[in-house]
Amino acid sequence: LRRAADETELSRLVAEAAAARRDGGASSIAIICKTERETKSAHALLKPLVPGLTRITKETLHYEAGVMILPAYLAKGLEFDAVILYDAGAGVYAEAKERKLFYTACTRALHHLDVFYQGELTPFLSND
Numbered sequence: 001l002r003r004a005a006d007e008t009e010l011s012r013l014v015a016e017a018a019a020a021r022r023d024g025g026a027s028s029i030a031i032i033c034k035t036e037r038e039t040k041s042a043h044a045l046l047k048p049l050v051p052g053l054t055r056i057t058k059e060t061l062h063y064e065a066g067v068m069i070l071p072a073y074l075a076k077g078l079e080f081d082a083v084i085l086y087d088a089g090a091g092v093y094a095e096a097k098e099r100k101l102f103y104t105a106c107t108r109a110l111h112h113l114d115v116f117y118q119g120e121l122t123p124f125l126s127n128d
Helices: 009-024 036-046 098-104
Strands: 002-004 026-033 066-072 080-085 107-118
Touching: 002 009, 009 026, 009 036, 009 080, 009 107, 026 036, 036 066, 080 098, 098 107
Parallel strands: 002 107, 026 066, 026 080, 080 107
Antiparallel strands: none
16 A cells, blocks of 8 residues: 555556566556546556556457556456556545445456555545
């Protein structure tokens, strides 16, 4: 779990995590966002920082190994060596109806899960 002060720091930390996982031998690395809108915005910020970053959309027919970014609803049924949750802040995942989507995003990782957030951490990961 890593907290970012703002979106610029969030993008930098996520890019560093992707590079570290790739350098550590992960062949498939998914940066998972909550929505398509967040995915599009994060892709624009990360593209200059993450060489070879591929954006997966509902129109994508197949994907290859490497670093990809996609919304959580498209991750269902897929598995990756490493998963990076782009923003697991309470402002993104807080409502009860989002719990299953958050669970889906977290459980796509075969070996490594990195969770980043801005502000307060999602209540789904609290000790309460």
